[in-house]
Amino acid sequence: MTDAIVVGAGPAGSAAAIGLARAGAKALLLERARETGDALCGGFLSWQTLQRLDALGIDRAALDGQAVRCVRLFAGQRQSETALPGEAMGVSRRRLDSVLQAVAVAAGAGFERGVHATTLEDGTVQTRDGQVLTAQAIFLAAGKHGFRGFPREPAPWQCADPVMGLRLRLPPHPALGRLVGDAVELHLFDRGYAGMVRQEDGSGNLCLAVHKSRLDEADGDPSMLLRALGDALPHLGARLAHADWSRNVDAIGHVPYGWRTRETAPGLFRLGDQAGVIPSLAGEGMGLALASADAAVAAWRHGGGVAAPAFQQRLAARMTRPFALANLVWRMGENRRSAGLLTGAASIFPSMVQMMSQATRIDPS
Numbered sequence: 065m066t067d068a069i070v071v072g073a074g075p076a077g078s079a080a081a082i083g084l085a086r087a088g089a090k091a092l093l094l095e096r097a098r099e100t101g102d103a104l105c106g107g108f109l110s111w112q113t114l115q116r117l118d119a120l121g122i123d124r125a126a127l128d129g130q131a132v133r134c135v136r137l138f139a140g141q142r143q144s145e146t147a148l149p150g151e152a153m154g155v156s157r158r159r160l161d162s163v164l165q166a167v168a169v170a171a172g173a174g175f176e177r178g179v180h181a182t183t184l185e186d187g188t189v190q191t192r193d194g195q196v197l198t199a200q201a202i203f204l205a206a207g208k209h210g211f212r213g214f215p216r217e218p219a220p221w222q223c224a225d226p227v228m229g230l231r232l233r234l235p236p237h238p239a240l241g242r243l244v245g246d247a248v249e250l251h252l253f254d255r256g257y258a259g260m261v262r263q264e265d266g267s268g269n270l271c272l273a274v275h276k277s278r279l280d281e282a283d284g285d286p287s288m289l290l291r292a293l294g295d296a297l298p299h300l301g302a303r304l305a306h307a308d309w310s311r312n313v314d315a316i317g318h319v320p321y322g323w324r325t326r327e328t329a330p331g332l333f334r335l336g337d338q339a340g341v342i343p344s345l346a347g348e349g350m351g352l353a354l355a356s357a358d359a360a361v362a363a364w365r366h367g368g369g370v371a372a373p374a375f376q377q378r379l380a381a382r383m384t385r386p387f388a389l390a391n392l393v394w395r396m397g398e399n400r401r402s403a404g405l406l407t408g409a410a411s412i413f414p415s416m417v418q419m420m421s422q423a424t425r426i427d428p429s
Contacts, residue, residue, distance in 0.1 A: 066092050068364070069189050069199040070173075071181045074103065074157075076336030076353035077205030078164035082120055083361030084203075085171035092199070093165075093173050094189070096180040100165065103157035104231045104314045105208060107269040108132070108248055108261050108347045111150025112425050116354040126163050129155030130262040132248050135417060137410050138299045139252040139403040144410035146417040152248065152347075154261035154269065160350075182212060187331050187369075201369040203360060205335040205353075208316060214338065218320035225255075225275045227321055229344075230286050231314040234268030237306040244268060244303065250345065251300045252403040253293060254278070257345060257394075258300060268303065273321065273344055275398075286313035322391045326380040331369035333360040334376060340383045345397055346390035346424035352383070355426040386424045393420060 068084050070077045073095035084091040109117070114124065132152040137144045169175050183190040184204065189197040208229070210216060218226065234240060240262065249260040256274030263269050274289070282289035287309060294301035324340030336353035356379055363375035396402040410417045 066090050066197070066199040068092070068201045068203060069094065069197055070203040070205060071184070071189060072205035072207055073165055073168075073175065074161055074205060074207050074336065074353065075106065075164060075350055076207075076357045077203065078161065078168045079120060079354050079357035080203045080205060080333075080335060080361055081168040081173040081175075082164070082171050083357060084364070085168065085173040087361065087365050089364075091173045092197070093168055093175045094179045094181055095175070095177050098178040100158055100162045102233075103161070103207065104229055104316055105271065105344060106157050106160070106350050106353075107154055107263055107271070108259070109153040109155060109160075109350055110347060110425065111148065111152050113348075113351040113354060114151075114153060116351070116358065119358075120164075120167065120354075122163060122167060124153075127153065127155050127159060127264070129153035129159070129264045130266075131246050132261060133246045134248075135421070136247045136249045137252065137407045138249065138297065139397075139407040140400075142404050142407040142411070143299065144407050144414070144417070145247070146410060146414040149418050149422055154248070154263045156263045156265075156269070159264055181206075184211075184213065184332065201331050201333065201364055201372070203333045203335055204338045205357070206338055208319060208337045208341065211338065214334070216320045216323045216325075216338075216341065218318070219322055222320070222322075225277045226318045228274055228276055228279055229316040229319045230272040230274060230289075232270045232290060232307060233311060234270060234303065234306065235308050236266035239306055240268050240303065241266060248347065250397070251297055252397045252407065253297060254400045255398050257397050258293070259344065259347070260303060270303070271344065273319065273394075286315055321394065322387060324380050324383050324387060326377050328372050328376040330372055333364065333372050335360055339376065339379055340387065342383070342387055342424070343390040343394040345394045346386070348386065348390070348424055348426060352426050355382075382427055386426055389420060390424045393424075
């Protein structure tokens with residue numbers, strides 16, 4: 065029997081497979097995609113996330129990402145710039161996931177692509193092609209997409225106007241380098257925000273969290289919404305001036321930002337966005353993925369599959385403060401009045417930005 069099956073070969077799943085294999089487990093990593101794609105979310109690696117990658121033996125030179133040293137906020141005519149507490153990195157998910165998957169295989173984990181897990185039940189994984197795989201422990205790391213049988217309910221205030229995730233890749237351009245440089249940017253607007261960071265090839269990764277009502281005002285057309293935002297927000301417009309509008313705008317619907325769970329069944333460890341979805345304004349999604357994987361492997365080593373419920377409760381407790389602060393900043397950032405106050409305060413009190421940047425990290429314990 066396989067000791068552990070990991071469902072999903074993104075950062076959380078691959079990191080779990082690495083830890084399990086190095087602990088001597090017979091681990092099998094399953095990924096439904098046949099090729100490593102460039103996932104919509106997760107192009108920013110904080111200084112703490114980079115330290116976790118170091119601990120996994122990931123060579124930063126192999127990532128070869130864009131150094132990120134400061135954060136810029138834009139709200140209307142206001143803007144601020146603050147140094148980050150440590151050097152971060154912008155890197156594509158294609159590059160990050162590929163490196164992590166290769167390390168998992170080198171550590172001894174089995175890796176199967178094109179396997180679409182559909183049902184998890186009583187220590188088994190059922191796949192779309194009819195296979196039934198059995199393991200002593202299952203690690204669910206399916207990312208932001210929902211997984212049947214494991215609902216993730218957003219907060220009541222989000223249900224009436226759910227949140228959508230959008231992403232547009234901006235091709236490398238000298239102007240983009242001059243405008244964005246070594247910053248991660250947050251452009252705040254009514255009922256949403258846009259985050260921008262450059263990645264290893266000089267391209268720009270522009271991700272938005274926007275309420276459905278705002279997208280509806282653009283007739284449900286993400287490109288039309290981006291163009292309208294570019295017209296209304298000069299700083300964002302300058303960055304979109306060199307966009308390749310023939311590229312599709314990637315989208316994911318009903319992202320339950322702020323959701324987290326304390327519950328799981330014995331033998332089932334829920335990781336990353338299947339454990340909690342931190343508002344991406346905080347830039348800590350990858351940190352949560354790696355932290356949850358590390359904690360799950362440690363729990364498995366000490367107690368096997370029966371340790372899963374206690375692990376899930378401890379992880380949820382660790383997420384309490386970062387999620388509460390990230391939710392607060394998110395709500396302020398998508399309100400046109402408080403967004404200006406937030407940006408103005410960041411200009412006057414840069415230490416506040418650094419404090420919030422630290423406080424929204426998932427602690428390493």
